[in-house]
Amino acid sequence: METPAIHCRELTKTYAGRPPVEAVRGIDMTVAEGECFGVLGPNGAGKTTTIEILEGLLDQTSGEVEILGMQWRHAAESIRESIGISLQETRFSDKLSVLETLNLFRSFYRHGITVSEAIERVGLEDKAQAWVKNLSGGQQQRLAVAAAIVGDPRLLFLDEPTTGLDPQSRRQLWDIIRRYGAQGRSVLLTTHYMEEAEQLCDRVAIIDRGKIIALGSPRELIARLGGEHVIEFTLTPNATTLNQSENDWTQVNHVTGSVYEDGCHRLTVTQPHLVIPQILSHVEQAGVQLGSLTTRHARLEDVFVQLTGRHLDDTPEVPA
């Protein structure tokens, strides 16, 4: 059987304190060679702790970790040579140029690609001589990715690679990551942008409160909602109760899930064209009016809301 890029079993991490904080509470995960795997979850879910244990920067409290078939305590140096890492919020030295920064990182690895190739892969040719402090946020993130791939790693770790970037910079980074994955390399990325995971990842694990609450391809997870479509509507006046079962629309045919939140009804449905007429007739019977009604494809965000009753993040997503 092929060696997985990442394998971890019953991983836990408890930070000492009063009370102790259980950041990771038993995570099992296998990332196949060549796979792009996403770890999703809200801030504070344990994503960074998990990835830093896998990267060998933190010690786990208990559990097993294997990276490319090797263990940190036996083969740390070999693992370091074979992985590339982009941490959350690294600020490279302001007064070094892109070229100088990458020359430095390249010197740490025995094997790797040339610095000019790394610069080319992230599209920073024009900025090679520019000081880091003169780069935009997106360019700095691309530099971080260049520093991560300059050692030609078999496995790439990216912790929140696009947080705080504008939509265009985010798309540029997605292209770089996609091209990297297309070479048959493995990628593990954390994000709290659902769209990012849908765009990039073969499989995702949704983490909440230190545990995996859902695992599968984005398509599978959405399919698990039971419906691939979402209908959202509001009513005026804000009549919260329409039918007897207190906002529960699951009684209606073809409705697989129902959430009521801040005046907005959100239904996951299999057949929107059959559900919408029923909504309209209920509205008419109740003697209220529709404020708004929209339909869209279900997203991973809906999976998270369905599973936890909470939202991942309030940051606006990149418009499709």
Add this chain to the structure above:
Amino acid sequence: MSPPVTSGNRLASHPMMQLVLSRMREFWRQPAAVFWVYGFPLLMMVALGTAFRNRPVDKIPVTIVNTSEAPAILKILQQDERFVGPGGEVEILSPEECKQQLRTGKTLLIISANTSPGADYTFTYDPERPGSLSARNTINDLLQKAGGRRDPLSVSNNEVREPGGRYIDFLVPGLLGMGLMGGGMWGVGFAIVNLRIRKLLKRYLATPMRRSHFLGSMMISRLLFTVTEVLILVLGARWLFGVVNHGSFLAVALLVILGACQFGGMGLLIASRAETTETVSGLMNLVMLPMWIGSGVFYSVERFPAVLQMVLNALPLTPLIYSLRSVMQDGASLLSLLPQIGLISLWTIVTFALAMRWFRWQ
């Protein structure tokens, strides 16, 4: 996997080399840092060296009350250079004008002849005013000699104005030591805390970089900065003030290296846990202040009470400055400085050992 990088030679692509280069570039691209490390000690030397330079002989401003004897007195005084030329012109004025001059501080002393019974001369002056007593004695000597006094004892004066015994000669080794202290602490300590804040230490740790390469590069770049720093100060002192080294240059070089290592170690120790620049600056000033005051940079440690001297002599900077001064001023051999060198080495070993034990990478 692609073949190893072939661009550039092996030395240039060695991690130590790259780390040292990065440190040097960052430093040179920071004008403020360059000033504090290189410009400041030089400015300090120029300022203090000028303030305490050996001035030409001070003139003594006096006035003589206009009597028939005044021209004779003037003639006696003018045998001395202090009563001739700009600032030293002796004026002959009326009694009222003389008093006016004394009140306004334009003259130090009034000489009048035959004004009180039983006295040939009367000196009027304010003994509280600096220089007035010395003026009185000088004038008294001149007049007494002119009147026929013969000194029973003969005295010879040996005035030290040769390079080697001046204040600036004392000061330069002190400034060298102070520069090594500041440079080591800021150069190593501040740089490391800065890397930690930026999470670059952690980022380096995520690569196959060896920790020994990182710490080694810190020390190497420190030594390279030190060479420039020391050369600027020593050559500047030589050209501006004629300060020469009376001892062996090799001995000075060795002491400089020892000092750079000692304070590099202290910088490392202070930075081993600090997580903000405020913490590290506070700690550094706390450690450096007692040594600025008490380690003999500007004045000898012997000015402090004996009990305090025992403590001060144990501080890291004191033996370094003492040794540098002994070599540069008196031409002492390193062999005679073994106790001091031993103390410096001890500080170096202890600080490095503690720093290695406590150092936090993330």
